Amino acid sequence: MDAEKLLYSKDHEWVSIDGETAVIGITDYAQEELGDIVFVELPESGSEIKAGEAPVTLESVKAVSSVYCPFSGIITEINSKLEDEPEIINSSPLDQGWIFKIKITSGNKDNLLNSADYEAYIKELD
Numbered sequence: 001m002d003a004e005k006l007l008y009s010k011d012h013e014w015v016s017i018d019g020e021t022a023v024i025g026i027t028d029y030a031q032e033e034l035g036d037i038v039f040v041e042l043p044e045s046g047s048e049i050k051a052g053e054a055p056v057t058l059e060s061v062k063a064v065s066s067v068y069c070p071f072s073g074i075i076t077e078i079n080s081k082l083e084d085e086p087e088i089i090n091s092s093p094l095d096q097g098w099i100f101k102i103k104i105t106s107g108n109k110d111n112l113l114n115s116a117d118y119e120a121y122i123k124e125l126d
Helices: 028-034 115-125
Strands: 013-018 021-026 037-041 056-060 064-067 071-078 100-107
Touching (some): 021 028, 021 071
Antiparallel strands (some): 021 100, 037 056, 071 100
16 A cells, blocks of 8 residues: 555554545554564454444554554454464555454544654654
8 A cells, every 4th residue: 555645543553545445454653663463353344343442452572552443334354364474464564464444434534644744743752
């Protein structure tokens, strides 16, 4: 995915929106901070979530972290490859390491940052 076209949360998720569907993963910055990801707890496809909930848990050699969803909706697809190969998130966080897709029922993308604003945000953190 083209990082310039994605939207970002301050919790370090990236979002790609196409119509009513959003694809969600974690940013390169997040995967670097976590270190080697060794386990991904994925949600059930078809489950309903609310904006701000964390349907995904990532375990790394350094920490356990949650992946939050910026929208309410129904999970339409999970990246089942991550069950056997969680390290895909480290090697390809913006492409093959996507985590889940959601059909958006409500939410506001105005809370998300564009690429330039996200880059400025993570520079403040370092």
